[in-house]
Amino acid sequence: MKPKDRRAGKLLGLTGHMQAIRSGIEHIFKPRMTVLYPEVLQDLGPNYRGMLKLRIDICISCTLCARICPSNALKMVKVDVRKYPGITYQRCIFCGFCVDICPVDALEMSGSHDAACYTLGEQVLKPEDFSKDPVIEDKPRVKPLFDEKRGLRYESC
């Protein structure tokens, strides 16, 4: 490399560094896309495939949900004389196939996905427990809104 080229290369490197530093400094003052989880929860929207709920009064015990379940999370369990689906969240992958195949809309998905439990047994739900509403934590929620300048902007709701 000739001395002149070397000097030009150094100058180019210097401007590159300066641009990078300027760009970084600019972003110190820009607001960020951050949700302070778990103090604040993100609203997951109406279509979110979260934890499931069975409406046992509508269920016709057709077993289609248990048959399509890809991870064997749903199983038919005997209650009195008929069988109804029970679920284990140890296996559920939240694909929502069971909801979409149910011919009478007896299964529905909620906007909650916090399936954490203290014991493994709590994640196995019999049909009676499965037909209760999933626990939805009472915490402040924010809704993501799209923004051209910031990407996502979170507004409390």
Next chain:
Amino acid sequence: MSEEQTLELLIGPQHPGSGHMRLVAEMDGDVILNFEPNIGYVHRAVEKIAETKTYVQIIPLVERTSLPDTANHNLGYVLALERLLGIDAPLRAQYLRILLAEINRIHSHLYGMGIHGNMIGSTTMLMWAFGDREPFIELAQRLTGARLSYSYIIPGGVRRDLPQDFRNDALKALSYMERRLKDYDRIFVHNPVTLARLKGVGVINRIDAARIGVVGPNLRASGIAYDVRKIEPYCIYPDLDFEVVVRDEGDAHARLLVRIGEIEQSISMIRQILGKIPDGSILADRYLDLVPSRTRFEKRSSVKFPALFSGLKPSKGEAVSRVEASRGELFHYLVSDGSTHPYRFRIVTPSFKNLIAFKHALLGQKLADIPAVYGSLDYFPPEADR
């Protein structure tokens, strides 16, 4: 000991810097003489498990081979299955499929770039790229209901229609991304540190790239304009106007630039799709007729599966499909014996084909170049191991 000896250096299989695999490098001082990636640490026997599941149950399974790139894997499998079933998706469903595939390509490339940045010490790039994935993951979530494991594409169509306001939200996210690409350019892509680490490092020349069978952005960075979306177009790619991004240098930096170029192309493709997506059904009539009319999708946001989906029986035969996943050409091969389970299922993933590039790109390089080249290949071990 006076005799000079080479050193066999083991890197990994613990994650940082090596991925879920072990790298065996034969070193002469600081120079790599021989390089052997030792894979298989995240093998999950996806192909064998698939033989025990029904055809629709395999959809979530094939996604698990590559979680950053689920939509393309889902699409590839469903295209093969549709060929076995002899069914075509309606036009609107095909547009929605490619819409999701391109959203997925953007956030998958961002994932790769972020990891690459982290590997060569630019933590800013990691944070920015992972942060900027969020708008696209949020878009995909509004469309499909899940953040990564979409399971959105089903035989004969897709599961959900475009939500209200999706078009506006998507356009905002796209112009945000365009703005951010300029920031990336200053802080990472043309940063002198990045240039010094990546320029001329890990070169795979044009002839070698073709000979060893590298695919995807890694192949296009070596000067070969091979893209399944152009060579063997599927779904609606013939109707879309896009370029195959090619660079001639073949080094780690060229591979980075190709990915940036592909993000720009995907942005333009999503704009075109949103502009000309036709109205109509999103599930093939053959399946729609089997669903009770009160649960048809016109009355709800998602389609109802016909009961038939719990035990689809394609006729005897075999089918293949090729799609361009984010990391390259993805190949699915499906053999049916007429029962509810596939007789044989084979996936050839792009990462598996790109693995051999390690051996070629790293010979004669310095030890410190391993992460730089590893990141530039955007290799995803779970995808290669299946």
